[in-house]
Amino acid sequence: MTERIAALRGWFEGAEGPVFKELAVDPEGRVTGEAKGPSCGETGEYGPDCLILPGDVNAHSHPEQSVYAELVDPSWDLATWCRHTIYRHSVEMTPELVYLGCCRAFGRMLLAGVTAVAVSFYCHNRRGNDLDREVIRAARATGIRLFFGRMHYDWVAQDAYPAKKASQESYFETPEAYERALEELIREVQDDPLVAVAPALHSFHANTLEGIVRGIRRGALLGLPVQFHLSEDRGDVDLCLRLYGRRPVEVLDDLVRRGEVPGLDHLLVSDGIWVEDSEKDRMAEHQLSLVANPRMNRRVGAGRTDLKGYLDRKIPLFLGTDGEASNDDLSVAHERRFAREAYPEVPAASLGRRAFPFPGTPVGLAEPGFGADFQVLRDGAVEDVYVAGRRVVHRGRLLSLDLRRDVEAPLRERTASWRE
Numbered sequence: 001m002t003e004r005i006a007a008l009r010g011w012f013e014g015a016e017g018p019v020f021k022e023l024a025v026d027p028e029g030r031v032t033g034e035a036k037g038p039s040c041g042e043t044g045e046y047g048p049d050c051l052i053l054p055g056d057v058n059a060h061s062h063p064e065q066s067v068y069a070e071l072v073d074p075s076w077d078l079a080t081w082c083r084h085t086i087y088r089h090s091v092e093m094t095p096e097l098v099y100l101g102c103c104r105a106f107g108r109m110l111l112a113g114v115t116a117v118a119v120s121f122y123c124h125n126r127r128g129n130d131l132d133r134e135v136i137r138a139a140r141a142t143g144i145r146l147f148f149g150r151m152h153y154d155w156v157a158q159d160a161y162p163a164k165k166a167s168q169e170s171y172f173e174t175p176e177a178y179e180r181a182l183e184e185l186i187r188e189v190q191d192d193p194l195v196a197v198a199p200a201l202h203s204f205h206a207n208t209l210e211g212i213v214r215g216i217r218r219g220a221l222l223g224l225p226v227q228f229h230l231s232e233d234r235g236d237v238d239l240c241l242r243l244y245g246r247r248p249v250e251v252l253d254d255l256v257r258r259g260e261v262p263g264l265d266h267l268l269v270s271d272g273i274w275v276e277d278s279e280k281d282r283m284a285e286h287q288l289s290l291v292a293n294p295r296m297n298r299r300v301g302a303g304r305t306d307l308k309g310y311l312d313r314k315i316p317l318f319l320g321t322d323g324e325a326s327n328d329d330l331s332v333a334h335e336r337r338f339a340r341e342a343y344p345e346v347p348a349a350s351l352g353r354r355a356f357p358f359p360g361t362p363v364g365l366a367e368p369g370f371g372a373d374f375q376v377l378r379d380g381a382v383e384d385v386y387v388a389g390r391r392v393v394h395r396g397r398l399l400s401l402d403l404r405r406d407v408e409a410p411l412r413e414r415t416a417s418w419r420e
Contacts, residue, residue, distance in 0.1 A: 002042075002390055002391040002394075002399065003042060003390070004025065004027070004029055004042075004372075004389040004390045005042045005043060005389050005390075005391070006024065006025055006042060006043060006389075007022050007023060007024050007025060007035045007043045007044070008022065008023050008025065008043070008044045008045075008052065008372070008386070008389075009021075009022040009023075009035075009043055009044065009045045009046070010044075010045060010046030010047070010050055010052050010376070011046070011048055011051055011052060012051075012052045012053070012366060013051060013052065013053045013054075013366075018051055022034060023366065025372040025389040028193065028361075028388075029193070029361075029371060029387075029388025029389040030361055030369060030370065030371060030372060030388075030389075031366065031367060031368055031371075031372050032368055033368040044376075044384070044386065044391065046376055049378060049379070050376050050377065050378050050383060051377045052366075052374055052375075052377075053113070053366075053374065053375050053376075054353055054364055054365050054366045054370075054373065054374060054375075055113060055114065055115025055116060055363070055364075055373035055374055055375050055385065055386070055387065056112075056113050056114045056115065056116075056331075056332035056333060056375065057114070057115070057116045057117070057118070057332065057364045058109055058114045058116070058117040058118065058319075058320055058321055058330065058332050059118045059268070059270075059291040059319060059320045059356060060120065060227070060270045060291040060293055060318075060320025060321070060322060061105070061109075061117050061118065061119050061120070061320060061321055061322065061323065061330070062119070062121070062322060062323040063101065063102040063105035063106060063117070063119055063135065063138070063323070063324075064093065064097075064098050064101045064102055064105075064121070064123055064131075064135065064323075065085065065086070065101070065105075065322075065324060065325045065326070066102070066104045066105040066323065066324040066325065067089075067093075067097055067100070067101035067104075067325075068085040068086075068089065068323070068325035069104075069324045069325045070412075070415075070419060071084065071089075071418060071419065072084070072085065072325050072326070074299060076300065077300055077301040078233060078300040078301060078302050081300050081325075081326060083163070083164070085325055087163045087167045088163055089418060090123050090167050090170065090171075091125065091166055091167055091170050093123055093125060093131065095130055095131060095133075095134045096134075096410075097411075097414055097415070098123070098131045098134040099134040099135075099137055099138050099141075100138075100407055100411040100414070101411065102134065102135050102138030102139070103138045103141055103142055103401060103403075103406070103407045104324075104407050104408065104411060105138075105323075105324055105330060106138055106139055106142040106144045107401060107403045107407065108324070108329070108330050108403075109144060109330045109331075110142060110143065110144055110385050110387075110392055111382060111385075111393060111398060112329065112330060112331035112332070112333065112334075112382060113331070113332070113333060113375035113377075113382045113385060114144070114331070114332055115144065115145055115363070115373035115374070115375065115385060115386070115387045116144065116145035116146075116147065116358060116363045116364070116371075116373060116387075117139075117144055117145070117146060117147065118147040118225075118227060118268070118320070118356075119147065119148050119149055120149045120151050120200055120202075120227045120229075120270075121135055121148065121149065121150060121151055121200075122151035122152075122153045122171050122202055122206070123170075123171065124153075124170070124171060124173060124181075125170045125171070128181050128184075129150075129181050129184060129185050129188075132148070132150055132181075132185055133188075135148060136148060136189065136195055136197075139194070139195060140192075140194075140195070141400060142392070142398065142400055143390070143392035143398075143399070143400050144194075144387060144392075145194045145195075145363065145373060145387055145388065146194065146195045146196070147196050147198065147225075147356075147359075148185075148195065148196065148197045148198070149198055149199070149200030149226075149227040150178075150181070150182050150185055150197055150198070150200060151200040151201065151202050151227070152175070152178045152199070152200065152201055152202065152207060152214075153168070153171040153172060153173065153202045153206045153207065154172060154173060154174065154175060154178070154207055154208050154210075154211040155168070155205065155206050155207055155208055155211075156168040156169055156172055157205075168206070171206075175210065175211055178211075179214070179218065182197070182199055182218070185197045186222075193361065194387065194388060196224070196358060196359040196360075198219065198222065198224035198225060198226065198227075198359075199215050199218045199219050199222070199224065199226055200215070200227040201215040201216075201226060201227070201228045202228075203230070203232070203236060204236045204239055204240055204248055204251070205235055205239055209243075209244070212228075212255075213255060213260050213261055215228075216255070216261040216264070216267065219267075220261070220262045220263060220266055223266075223359075224266065224359060225266050225268040225289075225357060226266055226268065227268050227269075227270065228267055228268070228269050228270070229269070229271060230248060230249070230269035230270065230271060230272050230275070230290075231248050231249075231271065231273055231275050232270070232271040232273060232274075232302055233273070233302055233303070234274050236248055236274070237274050247279055248275070248279070249275060249282050249283055250279065250282070252264055252267075252282075253282045253286065256286065263286065263287075264286035264287070264288050265286060265287035265288070267288045267289070268288075268289050268291060268318075269288055269289070269291070270290070270291040271291075271293055271297065271302065271305065272292070272305055272310070273297060273303035273304065273305050274303060275306070280306075280315070281313065283310075283313070283315055284313035284314065284315050288315065289315065289316040289318065290305075290310055290315055290316070290318070291317075291319065291320045292305045292317060292318070292319055292320070292339070293319075293320045293321065293322045293327075294307075294319075294335065294338055294339050294343075295321070295327050295328055295335055295338050296321065296322035296323075296326045296327045298342075299326060299327060299328070300326055304342075307339065307343050307346050307350075307351075308343065308345050308346050311346060316354065317350070317351075317354075318354065319332050319335045319336060319339065319351070321335055336351055353365060355370070358371065361388075371387075371388055372386060372388055372389035373386060373388065374386045381396065382396065383395060383396060
């Protein structure tokens, strides 16, 4: 991997067109502002045929699901998709499969200009942090910046069909076991500026209310965003009405009003499809952030997120891709383009770039104090990619791994029986 650059010079994306400038990068890989005088160190320099943009942030991803990419039928709805992918094969996931699947996903993200990814990982398979560490190892091997949500899953549906129940049992952790594993993993990455570990929750259909309360509290105590699937399908709404007599956001609102959690402003919820206007009002009141996954939602028939309703309430909006097997690809640029076409009622500027609160160093913008994460486009295609000022993609090629030799070949060999 190349040494960190001291400056990046060329034509940067501007609000009204390309702007020529040189941005200085400090030894920690952060942008310090426009360079003054000669740079002390290597400078990445690009001519007028290139455009420099901030690296994209994939704010919701299940990278291990890339192992299922060749198994799926694009016509499957969400329940059918789950039956034939995670509920059939996730119990077979080994450390090697998780590593290879994540290398495939992270490598493809980097080649698409994604420099930071928020991962929601619940496939623990009764192995403590063994599989979680493989996600982190894959991020380090490829060079991507990783916000790792170690997800708590503490619900098993007793009436589920056997493969689904077996999968849920493999994800299941008691709150105490989960918190011990989370704290262990946080300690292990504390000196890595490109990896952050945070508590995460799966959903109302995969967490008890006690688990949800403890996860929200833990995130607030640590000052970290907590990822949570919110109303991705009607099932969460029906379940909450049956168990708690409230819709999902109303349940969260009640937790705050009863003093069981200190607030919700650190929740990073995904999808938010089956959410009524009154719930959106409460989300705005509590300052939740939303990650939309519009292409994945369309593909599995989950529904259509009311982006305008969220944006009208000034709810911070990010874009994610979910998993590669449930989407067309892992490009946030393609997600943004699709959203602009599918939501003509939403101003294009609303679907642009925004700051993502990566611990210690925000990312997503080319501004002082932000991570020096950039993508360089030539004729609209990703040419080079920098993460924390280090070039990880050059001339459209990942520098750290040979994806075909090191990832694709062994991955296809290990999953050959799945395709028979």
